[in-house]
Amino acid sequence: MEGGELGHHCHSNTVCVNTVGSYRCDCPEGYEQVDKFGCAEVDECAVGRHRCHENAECTNTDGSYRCRCRHGYTGDGYDCQRIPAPSSLLMDHGYRPVLDKTPSNEHALTLRKKEPMVDLVVRRF
């Protein structure tokens, strides 16, 4: 049930939780309490509460954030590795960089071409 004494009720961006004789306003994931009745979206990028790699761009999203490797880097945004210069040339010919982790937890930068399927492992580190 929403609503309470003095006409107070949970604002948008909250989860109203019914308690015995009362209620409280919880915040969903990625939001934080601003007062008893309201929650605000957290800009993880602005407040530095993100796990993006130092070579990634952080973008705030509703309830979360997104990491993307900067130009010239490849990876999932949490781990970005520089694309070696000669690889950039291959990328002009349809190769795309894929950053993998090997079973021994090394990084492998592979350039992959779809048609025909070709993999070139360019660097292990």
Ligand SMILES: [Ca+2]
């Ligand atoms: Ca956010």
